[in-house]
Amino acid sequence: MSATVPQHDLFGLRWRSVRLRLTVVGVATLFVALAVAGGLVLIVVYRSLTDAADEATSTRSQEIVDALARGGIGAVPPTELEPTDSIGVVQVLARDGTVLAASHERQRVRPLVTPVDAGVRRTVNDATFPGDGTEFRAVVRGVTTPDGTVLNVVVGAGEGHLHATVWTVFGVLCVVFPSILVVAAVTTYQLVGRALRPVEAIRAEVAEISRSGVARRVPVADTDDEIATLAVTMNEMLDALAFAREQQIRFVGDSSHELRSPLVTILGLLELAVRTGEPIDSGTVSTLLLPEAHRLRDLVDDLLLLARADEYGLRPSLDEVDLDDIVNDEVTRLDLTTDLDISATVLPVRAIGDRDQLGRVVRNLCDNAVRHARSAVAVTMAVEPDRVTVRVADDGPGIPADDRARVFGRFVRLDDSRDRRGGSGLGLSIVDEIVRAHHGTVTVSDTDGGGCSIEVSLPLRADQVDGSPPLSASR
Structure with missing residues (x-):
């Protein structure tokens, strides 16, 4: 009975081969690792950008709050109301939501966020002006001026550049990571194939030994690793099988010779009696036939005992x-x-x-x-x-x-x-x-x-x- 050898399938690959399975497992593991790493990178980038935006808005809002607390709205320098690359909107609001000052004229119409009480600080995500889809990450602070008026300072950073940066990083990862996976897959497939080459040599040699029956041995790689140990163990097994085969052949030959000797004696006397037509005398029976029959019986008993010892x-x-x-x-x-x-x-x-x-x-x-x-x-x-x-x-x-x-x-x-x-x-x-x-x-x-x-x-x-x-x- 011969074993079925897996056949090559699409692209010449054996889909159930150890080589391909190890490659798939390795690439799948790398994919999971890269996906986790990519997710962490995006989270870190987003958190870094939002932290930078919060730092900028908090600093600017604190400066304006300090100026309002010292001398009211007139004490706020015009430069504090100007937008920058990181700050997109600045508003000073009355307690009822009226915009008293802003970084742009169009931002004087409506407040970006709802005012808060004096001493309160609140961060608002995705804040927008009515009719404008631009989103801001804003901080609003309540402050009391020297005349007792409660004012609010709103400073917001546009979220568009934050999202754009995150999406840019995501796009780069989507290009780089698949390239890494492809390179890793090809490299792993080649390296695993090279590592398994001695195993294939062992398999081919054992198959040839099975077909030819020649007492050969499998090659032992000079690597001192598990595959070399496998080859040494395989050769030891082949040595044991060869020894057992030689013992079996010798045992069968010797058994046949030993069984033949008493049978030849018994058959010779019986054939002689048939040819001469005379019965075998009791002396011949007692001196030749019976001892040879006993010898044959004892030999069969011995062989059966040794066969049982070998098997069980x-x-x-x-x-x-x-x-x-x-x-x-x-x-x-x-x-x-x-x-x-x-x-x-x-x-x-x-x-x-x-x-x-x-x-x-x-x-x-x-x-x-x-x-x-x-x-x-x-x-x-x-x-x-x-x-x-x-x-x-x-x-x-x-x-x-x-x-x-x-x-x-x-x-x-x-x-x-x-x-x-x-x-x-x-x-x-x-x-x-x-x-x-x-x-x-x-x-x-x-x-x-x-x-x-x-x-x-x-x-x-x-x-x-x-x-x-x-x-x-x-x-």
């Missing part, structure tokens, strides 16, 4: 087990079935584990020792406060130190001095799987006479085997 991990049924009974049964079996000198040191001890699986461990160790022993096999037990050990030793050729870690592999073949002599090569693999599932350890060493000693150490307490067992070593 062995999960022993934990209970208290009389380990000394298991060891004693195996020692008795060896005495009855072999001509070797069997010695044993059996100690009464109870361990936590699966009786059937632990029995298989001891049996496989004993069978391995018998297979390679010259004349003697020794089985010894030792008990520590929290662990028990079972040691099975033979006086055979021993195992070289460099090969001791390999003997627990599946179908491992050592040199001819310690061949399998009819074994399937799975016994010690099964021992390793079961012991690790019981949170124990297996070690290989030499005996004093040069043979091989395999020691299994198992926990005695239930709290030492709580939790999930370790995964299969083949994983």
Whole structure:
């Protein structure tokens, strides 16, 4: 089943690509930031202009109020009534609203704002003369002259230039900000594409590996960043997959070879009986057919156990087990079935584990020792406060130190001095799987006479085997 690759759409862009999505997110974020910044700029500009206008109108109105308070309307200098660039209207009003003085003759007709009481100051926005659309931001102050007359001073700044300035700034922002967004979008798209180029190289290489099946590796960028770490991790995964594939191929080949041997023997005898028309005698059945059938059965059982260990991990049924009974049964079996000198040191001890699986461990160790022993096999037990050990030793050729870690592999073949002599090569693999599932350890060493000693150490307490067992070593 192949994955669907996103197709190019309008303008050659892949609308669901990470590159485009990152660009869109970046530009959208920048747009929001620029919009907020633009709004703040407009507010600051408007506030600055209004503050400047209020400062000008307040200063002028205060000067006129001071002059009125000193000597009435006659004490106001004519220059105080003249308009400037920032002040568009100046009026002196009577309490009833009559315009007594103004900056322009046309402003003498009507007051700009309603008069206020003496001592009151008020700011008015968007004030206009009737029939004139010009808006003013005005300040009106009430003052009492020396003769007791209440007059009002009105000073207003035209709002037209304030609004024009704000709109000009807004127009500039509307031109500049989109240009910034376009430049940012193009730059972000290019930079993200450049940053993701190693990822695309990794994807293309993995796709090529998937198509060709060649054991290649993805390129690692010399950047020491997350993408380089991804490439290293990908190569580690490819190494693990290649190793697993090699192990699988070897396992299938070795399994086929091991299964073929007893099948060839059984089929050969059956075909011989068919060709000759004579029945197979009981001696041939007991010496050839039955042992080969048992060997075939045991091999299939071993393969099934290892397959379960690979897929799910062995999960022993934990209970208290009389380990000394298991060891004693195996020692008795060896005495009855072999001509070797069997010695044993059996100690009464109870361990936590699966009786059937632990029995298989001891049996496989004993069978391995018998297979390679010259004349003697020794089985010894030792008990520590929290662990028990079972040691099975033979006086055979021993195992070289460099090969001791390999003997627990599946179908491992050592040199001819310690061949399998009819074994399937799975016994010690099964021992390793079961012991690790019981949170124990297996070690290989030499005996004093040069043979091989395999020691299994198992926990005695239930709290030492709580939790999930370790995964299969083949994983």
